Amino acid sequence: MMIVNDQNQRTRRLVILCIVCFVLQLALAPFLALGGGHVNFCLICAFVAAFMGGGSDPLWVAFISGIFYDLTSTTPVGLMALLLLLAAFVMNTADRDRLVDEPVRCLRDGAVMVLAVELVYQLAVLVVSPGAPLLDVLFLRWLPASLLDWICLVPFVLVLSRTKSDALTLGGSAKKSFPGKRYKL
Amino acid sequence: MVANSSLNGLGRNDDGRLRTFIILVVVSLVLFTLSARPETAGAFGFAKGITQTVTAPVRYLGTLVTMPFQGLGNVVSNLTAPEATLSELQAQNEQLIAENALLREQALAAERLEALLELKNTNQLTSVGARVISSAVDSATSSITIDKGSMDGIEVGMPVTDSLGLVGQVSEVTPTTSIVRLITDERSGVSAMVQESRAQGQAEGAADGSLRLALVSADQKVEVGDLVVTSGLGGVFPKGLPLGIVTSVNRGDGDLYQTIIMRPVALTAPFEEVLVVTELSDGQHASAEDAEAAERQDIDASQNAEDIPGTSDGDPSNDESDGES
Numbered sequence: 001m002m003i004v005n006d007q008n009q010r011t012r013r014l015v016i017l018c019i020v021c022f023v024l025q026l027a028l029a030p031f032l033a034l035g036g037g038h039v040n041f042c043l044i045c046a047f048v049a050a051f052m053g054g055g056s057d058p059l060w061v062a063f064i065s066g067i068f069y070d071l072t073s074t075t076p077v078g079l080m081a082l083l084l085l086l087a088a089f090v091m092n093t094a095d096r097d098r099l100v101d102e103p104v105r106c107l108r109d110g111a112v113m114v115l116a117v118e119l120v121y122q123l124a125v126l127v128v129s130p131g132a133p134l135l136d137v138l139f140l141r142w143l144p145a146s147l148l149d150w151i152c153l154v155p156f157v158l159v160l161s162r163t164k165s166d167a168l169t170l171g172g173s174a175k176k177s178f179p180g181k182r183y184k185l
Numbered sequence: 186m187v188a189n190s191s192l193n194g195l196g197r198n199d200d201g202r203l204r205t206f207i208i209l210v211v212v213s214l215v216l217f218t219l220s221a222r223p224e225t226a227g228a229f230g231f232a233k234g235i236t237q238t239v240t241a242p243v244r245y246l247g248t249l250v251t252m253p254f255q256g257l258g259n260v261v262s263n264l265t266a267p268e269a270t271l272s273e274l275q276a277q278n279e280q281l282i283a284e285n286a287l288l289r290e291q292a293l294a295a296e297r298l299e300a301l302l303e304l305k306n307t308n309q310l311t312s313v314g315a316r317v318i319s320s321a322v323d324s325a326t327s328s329i330t331i332d333k334g335s336m337d338g339i340e341v342g343m344p345v346t347d348s349l350g351l352v353g354q355v356s357e358v359t360p361t362t363s364i365v366r367l368i369t370d371e372r373s374g375v376s377a378m379v380q381e382s383r384a385q386g387q388a389e390g391a392a393d394g395s396l397r398l399a400l401v402s403a404d405q406k407v408e409v410g411d412l413v414v415t416s417g418l419g420g421v422f423p424k425g426l427p428l429g430i431v432t433s434v435n436r437g438d439g440d441l442y443q444t445i446i447m448r449p450v451a452l453t454a455p456f457e458e459v460l461v462v463t464e465l466s467d468g469q470h471a472s473a474e475d476a477e478a479a480e481r482q483d484i485d486a487s488q489n490a491e492d493i494p495g496t497s498d499g500d501p502s503n504d505e506s507d508g509e510s
Contacts, residue, residue, distance in 0.1 A: 023243060025322065026240050026243040026244050026247060026322070027243055027244065027246060027247025027248075027250065027251070028247055028251065029322050030244070030247070030248075030319040030320040030321060030322050031247070031248075031251045031319075031320065033320070035392075035393070036324060036327065036392045036393070036394070037324045038320075038321060038322060038323060038324045040323075040324070055201065055202055056201055056202045056204075056205035056206070059202065059205050059206055059209055060205070060209075063209045063212075063213065066213070067216075068236075069322075069323070070220075071232060071233050071236040072233075072236055072237070072240060072322055073321075073322050073323035073325070073326075074321070074323065074325070074326045074328060074356065074357060074364055074366075075323055075325050075326070076217055076220040076221045076229075077216050077217065077220040077229045077232070077233070078212075078213045078214065078215070078216030078217030078218075078219075078220055079213075079217050081209075081213045081216065081217075082210065082213035082214060082217060085206065085209050085210060085213055086210070089206050092202075118324070121324075121325070122324070122325060125325040128221055129372060131371045131372035132371030132372070132392055133371070133392075136371065136391060136392035136393065137392065140392035140393055141324050141325065141392055142324075144324075145324035
């Protein structure tokens, strides 16, 4: 019974996270730019879901976020989905909420993965539709975009690490889930 | 016992996770491969079109919501004034500011529309007016989204201009919106010429938001401050639309072409109006003299290349790739 509740709770959190990030991606991302780089809230969504842990749900979130990003941008469909999927798989190694347990490590891992995902994405776009000089892509698109992504990831991690896991579920009990004890309760 | 069953559960969970991962990776790869192929790209364009149409209201809302934040600095300074003495005046002031902002906005819009109309009349453009909904959402391209699509007669490849000059070219069309690739995008290329000296070249975008005028041979006269306009070669962009103002010219010893950097004249911002040129008249194409001048410039550059030892063939293969990008 507890497992079912926990899964429902997690699913609700992920759905809310997706809605918030997708709206921000459409409404705010076009105006949050540094140089040639824009913030990617779909990436943030996938990363936060991966940090939350738990089975294959974060993978689905990463895939859907990536597809959403691809469909709303001018780049080939499937590219960001693939990259976010790989990043989520690498980061989602623990079956527990890393945001609560180790937020600083989440930010550190997030920084590395943001740099990696944005770099591969920019290079892949360069290969698919060449035209821009590599140095311009690296310094005017990759670095600013990575910096913005990470800066916007910080409040998500900090807020969710201080929020009880059921605060985002629009109701429910106020019990905090303890890592490793979920299946015994 | 409990621990064992938990471990078994986790093991099954990991298997399921790995299986999901592999399936989704395969699906992503298939989607990516298919969308990158021209034969199957149409279906993905359709899917993107539906997404763009469905999400257009959210983009529009985002633009509306973010507009007041441009004046955030003023709001902060107002908040620091003594509240007791200013409370009543503040309310009146806020109302007047709001009215004033609205009137100023309307006046500016009228000015812009007047300028657009003037540009349309001067250049005899057959065009459709549109409004900018938002900028690019990704970091790989420089583009804007406008609120007119195929239902308004917009097609891929049509030039887009504002009251100051050329903005870009329509790259994707949905029924109600279109994506315009800006001239400052690295993949953009527009046949251009220096208005004063008639030196021909190709305007190319750069990631820093500037424009480069490429393929202008070293013997052509170009100076800082010169206006660069579209040459009309290639028949996609109307002739004579302002593109940029030359900010630097570099002629290296032995170089076949000059390195020319421009500042774009067209500015695009949310809710600004643009014109999509739907049809070109005969007078908007490059004249036979312009085409001849461009050809002569190419021949001169090739001859210079032969005169200089160690240089390769200077024939620019993409000199007249107007609208190809």
